[in-house]
Amino acid sequence: MSRPSHHRRTALAAAAVLSLAIAPIAAAGPANAHAAPDTSKVSVGYMTQWGVYSGYYTKNLVTSGAVHKLTEIDYAFSNIAPDGTCASADAWADWQKPIDGANSVDGTSDTWTQPVAGNFHQLQELKKAYPDLKIVMSVGGWSESTNFSAAAATPESRAKFAQSCIDMYINGNLPGVAPGAAAGIFDGIAIDWEYPNEVGNGNPHGPQDTHNFTLLLAELRKQLDAAGAAAGGKHYLLTADTPSGAEKVSKIEVGPISKIVDWMNVMTFDFNGPWETTGPTESQSNLFPSPFDPAPRPTRSNPYPDNGEISVAEVVANYLAHGASPRKIAVSIPFYAHGWTGVAPGPHNDGLFQSATGVAADVNYNQIAAQPGTVHHDPFSRAAYKYDPATKTYWTFDDPQSIRDKVLFIKALGLRGDMTWSLEGDTADGQLVNAFGLAQ
Template identity: 30%
Template sequence: MAVGALGRANVVGYYPNWIAMPTLNFNKYTHVNFAFAIPTASGGLSYDNQAAMPGIVTSLHAAGTKAIISIGGWTGSGLFSPILKSTTSRAAFLGNIVAYVKTYNLDGVDIDWEYPGRQGDACNVYDANSDTSNFLAFLQDLRTQMDTTFGSRNKLLTLAVRVEPFDGPSGPVKDVSAFAKIVDYINLMTYDIAGVWNPTTSPNAPLQFAPGQGPQFSVGSAIDAWSSAGWPTGQMNLGIPFYGYAMTATKNMLQTPSNMYAPISATAPQGDKDDSLYADPCSGGPAVYSGAWQWKHLRDQALLTSAGTAASPWVRTWDSATSTPWLFNPNTNTFITYDDPQSIQLKVNYAASKGLAGTMVWSMDMDYNDELLSRKHNNNQYHDSY
C-alpha cells in the first residue's frame, strides 16, 4: 500500500452520529469521519449530537487521529443537486462548510453524495446532465476556499464514492482526473452490492464477482473502473463492511454448498437484534426489515462461536470465487452474506498489491473486540512500505 498522510496506510472509520458509540481505540484509526452532516436547502448544515463533537475531536487528536466531517449519506444527499445549481445556496454551502471545519477544529471534509447524476434514495433530486460537472466546479471552489483559509493542502478533501465513477448523461464518465487533482482520496463504497433488492442470494462485498452470477461488481472491478477513468490508486481507500445481510432462499442451499446463488423471497427476514421495521418515507412502501447483521451481533448473538465457526443449526461455507463466507440455516432457509477476518485479510492484501492508500470501514461501532479491525493492522505490520 502507498504511504498515507500520517506516514502509514490509511484506516478510515465512519462514526455514525445516531448511535451511542462504544469505547473505541481511536489510535487504531488514522482518520475518523463524523457521519453525517446533512445539507439544508439554503446551504446550511445540520448535525445531530453536535454538542459532543468538541470532546470527541479532542480525543481523536490526542490519539494522533484526524477528525473529518462527512456531509451527505444515503438519506442526506437529497439536496446536493439543487444546492449546487443555485448561486445563493451554493455560496452559502461553501461558506458554511469552511466555517464548520474552523469552528470544530476539524482536519477536513468528506463529501458523500449518493449519487451525482444517478438516483440514490427515492427522495433525492438528481440531474444526469449537470450534476457531475457542477460537482467538479463546486469541489474546485471548496478546495480554493479551504486553502485560502487554512493554508495550501492543510485540510483534507475526500469523497465517498460508489463502485463506478460519477454519472453523466450516458452513464459513468470516462475521465475523473480533474477531480483527483483537488481531492486527497476517495473512499470506495465496495459493499451493498447484494441484498434483498437482487433476485438471488449473492455476496454483499465480493473481492471478485463470479461471471454471470449475481451483480457484476466487486472490489476488483471498482478499483479497475476508477483507475481506468484516471484516478490514481494511491488516492483510493478500499471500503470494507463490518456487516452483512440476511435473505430467505427458496430452497435448502446446503444441498449444493458449492453454489451460493439461489432465488430469494422479495422480503428480507429480520436481521440482528438492532434491525427493526422501517418504512422509507420516500419510497412509499410498507415497513420492512433490512436484514442487516452487524459483525458484533453475529458474534454476541452466537451465530458464530468463533470468528470462523458457526453454531448449529447455522453452517458456515466459503465461496472461493468471490472470497467471501456465508452462513445458512436449513431450518429457516436463511442465508447471510458477510465479511470476517479471513475475507477482510484477503481484501487488505489485495488493496496493498494494487497500491491503494489504505482502507475504510463502515462502520466503527459494528466490530467485536477488534476482530475485524485487527486484520487491517496485521497488514501494517508486514508491509515495509508503511
C-alpha cells in the first residue's frame, strides 16, 4: 500500500512491543487442574455437514493436502433436540447419503446395505488412512444453539445432555442403526454455544447461563473421562468455541472453563462485517489495533461501545487477564470474506476506513481472486483486504501472509494453536491451510 516505509517499521516495532506486553500475562497463566500441561500445538479445521451438497467432501481434505497440516477436524454441527439431547441436524448428510467412489476417501462407493454411509463413513475412512488425526463433533453453532440454555439449566438436564452426546457420538449409537455402528469415529466433543446469556440467533437466554455453561462443560468432562476409562484409558477431547467480543466474554467464566476444557477455540473473526451496513470499512480479523481506526475505543464509562475497536491481540490479552492459560487458547482464522460496496478510495486509494453505501454478499477465500481489485496488507493491523476503485468494492479476509503473521504471534505467546471456519473456503491446493498449519 502507499504509506511511507517508515510507517511499516513503526508498525512492526509496535507489534513487537504489544507482544512483549502480553507475554508476562501469558507466562502467569494457571495450570490445568486435570492433567499435566500439554503444550502440543493444534491446528483445527472445521468441516461442515452441508458441504456434500455443494461438492465439498471429506476427500477434499486429502486432495488439497489439508490432512497433512491439521491435527484435528471439527465436524459441524450436531443439533440439540427440544428435550435437551444431542440429535443430528441432518441424518442424510451425516450417515445416510451414499458417497460414490469418485468422491470417497478410499475410492470405493458406499452401498445401500452398509450401516453407516455419508460423511460419517468418509470420516471413518479418513481416520483409517491418517490414524493420528483427531475428529471431534461440534455441538451447536449459530443455528443450533436454541436449546443450550435449557439443556444446561439443572444437574439432571446437564447429565442427560452429556450422556446423550456421548452415547451418540462416542459410543456410536445412531438412531435406526445397529448399536455401536458409528463407534470410533469421534475423539471428543466441542461445545459451540452462541452465546451464553446472549440472544444469538434469537435464542432463549438469561444470566444463569454464565455459570451453567461452566457446569455443563464440567459434566461433559466428567462423563468423557468415565467413557475414556471404560475404553482402556483413552482421553476424549473436550473443547469450547468461545466469543471474542469483550461483552460476550464477560458472560462466561473464562478461568474456570480453561481448567476444564482441553483448550478454547476463541472465535477471533467477524470483528466487523455487513451488519455495519454503512461501514466504515475495517478488518474482520485484524491481528493488532491500528492507530487510524475510527472505531470507538472502550472506556471506563463505556467498556463495550457499539462496533468498538477490537483485535486478535486484545482478545487474547483479555482472555489471559481473565485467568486463561495461554496453552488453552487457540486463535481462530476465517477462510471467507466480508465486503462493502459504494466505498470511496480514501486518502491512500485503498478504501480502508471509509464509509459505504451497501454490503456485498460474503464469499469464500477461494472466490477472492476472481473479485476485481488490488490486495493490500495494513502494516499496522497486519490485516489483508482488497479494494477495487472501479467498482468501489472493499473485501476483508485473511490470506497466507496475514495468517503467517498470526502463526508467529501464536508461537511467540505460547498459545495452543489455531482454528478455522471453514475448510471449504480454501483453494483446491490448500493455500490457506498450508500457512495455517504452520502452528503444528
